[in-house]
Amino acid sequence: MSEQFYPFKQIEAKWQKKWEKKGLFKMDPVSPKEKYYCLMMFPYPSSALHVGHGRNYIIGDVVARYKIMRKFNVLAPMGWDAFGLPAENAAIKSGIHPKTSTLNNIKTMKKQLNAWGAGYDWGREITSCLPDYYKWTQWIFLQLYKKGLAYKKKAAVNWCPSCQTVLANEQVVDGGCERCSAEVEQRKLEQWFFKITDYSQRLLDDLFLLKDWPERVRLMQKNWIGRSEGVEIDFKIADSDVVLPCFTTRVDTIYGAAYMVLAAEHPMVDDLINGHGNEKDIRKFINDVKKESVIDRVSATTEKKGIFTNRYVINPVNNRKIPLWIANYVLMEYGTGAVMAVPAHDERDFDFAKKYGLSIEVVIDNPKGSLDAKTMKEAYIEEGVMVNSHPFNGIPSLDAIEKIADYMEKEGIGRRKTHYKLRDWLISRQRYWGAPIPIIYCDKCGIQPVDEKDLPVLLPEKIKFSAKGGSASDGKPCTESPLKHAKSFVNTKCPKCKGRATREIDTMDTFVDSSWYFLRYLSPKDKKKPFDKKVVDKWLPVDQYIGGVEHAILHLMYSRFIVKVLYDMNHIGFKEPFAKLFTQGMIVKDGAKMSKSKGNTVSPDKLINKYGADTVRFYTLFIGPPEKDAEWNDRGMEGAWRFLNRVWRLVDRRPSSVSRIPSAKNKIPPLKRKTHFTIKKVTEDMEGAFHFNTALSAIMELVNEIYKFTEYGIRNTEYGKAVEIVIILLAPFVPHIAEEMWEKTGNERSVFEAEWPGYDKDALVEDSITMPVQINGKVRTKIEIASGTTDDEIKNIVLRNPVVNKWTQGKPPKKVIVVKGRLVNLVV
């Protein structure tokens, strides 16, 4: 029986069923084999997956299957990051409860994952919106609360007017909401925070342990943490005993401080301007600044504006009296909200000083040519030699940073300090579809955490989450958490005094859900505890984590933080969650990221129906190096499809036995060597950078060689071996067709139980090699050299070569360079 195309539909259904029955992806908790935890970032259950999402699961599946073949005890679980805004927003419009739509979406996506042939240990499935999961998310909150790492404060927070909720700093992109792009406003609200800033230094230090993370992700985290070292200097206010500390990283420029600037929100501003003239204008200025949008406040391009306070401060190193200003470009959240300005050596200060006619003095000279404060066009921010800074004149400014810091600490006018850009993690959300924060407010006892034994705090299912509180479909979200109106939820008893009390109505940011899920997979059904220390200590850190680079900061930083907290509380015995990270590139279509709103998504369902899952997998893997973005092209599918059919015919149909006489050009290939070379190449790609595209080309080359072989009607053991190797090497990539071919060639057990082949180094050695001969670096001819020929012999052969003689015109070359196994170059 030989059909035109291979019957992928039958084959894929057959093997998907068999793997499930056999439990190919079931992790064995008692196996003596070495563990391998292969994790893909769990998806948010949106309506359906497209081929861009597919890349993530296909890569993960290839890795898991490969490790199974390498006889590891593999854990490849899957779950759902199921809380979140989109489901709630959809509910406001459609009236369908988020739980209903989410669980429906999960069903669809699960089907899609199966259709791709992606294998998971479904017995360990987790769903973050179900009480048996979020009970433990609440437990995590309580642990942080216990440690003083969860706290409530009234703070200026990022508010998205369209989503009607606050956002974490990490969720504000270019001054807009990362989800809906609406311009973010600042609001003062009572909110819950996680004190991630306590872990700034450790999050930074341990980045250096993560050698198997992409460099760029480590860099992004490093920049986000934003550590900088400097000195906090005390400036005394003139005619007062009040001290105004300010932070600088450039203490070497202290003698050039021309004025000082405060943020408009600085707490001392009010006292300072009180009764010192011009008060009205100053207050107006401050109000104007506070009204500026978030985008303008943080943009480096916004024009710098300021106003003089009529007050002065004293520079402690030279007792100079310098003016005190208020300006829009100083941030209250960083440092002390007060900045010393050195116009000659800071761009911002330079612009500001020019605008308002403030003095400029050079205190660090350019070694390449003296600076003149009167003529300079821009600030000189490089290092240089100290001037006008008695007693530090003449020394390099880099040294001066240390010397002046020492001096200040000795004199007690300043102290070394380290600052971070990282801010605390705002976790409150004024929305319904999230895990309730397990906190109770009692008039008598104040803020009380819910007792652990009373978890979970159930999210009420009957809820009205529209603005009017009436129908569920008037299209507008509430301005407060919809939980506010759920009386049976809100009204409760105080855990301490048993008196009447109310519950916190905000829910947690979904990033809290996803910052610990990788622990839950090890005991997804445990009703007594979130995870078992012994088991997670055995299985974590995750050996290979795979996901999109868009999570480089948010999810990956939060997870690292939560793991460190749990470690400190001795709940777990490891400090980092993910040993190895692979961030795959996006698949784009027509130059843009695939998205429903752009209408450029490619659905896998149709393609799988037309070509089969293996073809879709093959093309997705062949499209390019997986860490890079790639352009999807439906045509490319044809090539993958053709190849799989070509492979199929190797075992399905006896290739035509037309005997041919090998021509000189088309000599019978050394199949054994090619086979071993391919094993080497594919194994290296699997173990190394995951360059599946080159692994697949190598296999294609081998198949091409096999075909050349069959043209001559030769079917010897070398041939049989090569076909067997092709099937095994293809198995992780295109598992269904590989299994079927494996069975057809007489194997009874699954190809995933087969031994991954090793290669024979001796088989890689060639009898003879073709060496290019260069003359002055240009290839002029090629010679056939038996392997093992000495350099001298090669030289002789080359010098006798007629083509070479034509070019050298018989003259002896100046130099002959023989590169072993590579080429020969003659210099004439």
Added chain:
RNA sequence: GCCGAAGUGGCGGAAUUGGCAGACGCGCUGGUCUCAAACACCAGUGGCCGCAAGGCUGUGUGGGUUCGACUCCCACCUUCGGCACCA
């Protein structure tokens, strides 16, 4: 502005302890098979000159190091990603 990655045929991409640029695939051209097509198979395919043999040229641009540079160094251009008044 700062930090990072990248730039190679018509297209996706391959090749770096410096050593045959364009593997593999898509597309295209010609052929075999067929009544015809589909499928498959064979041959060709960076550009320019040439009937051919062969030659010249070619990895974003301009320099440099080297017997030899996609690969290393210097300067620049472009694209993408991150950060962005952090003192």
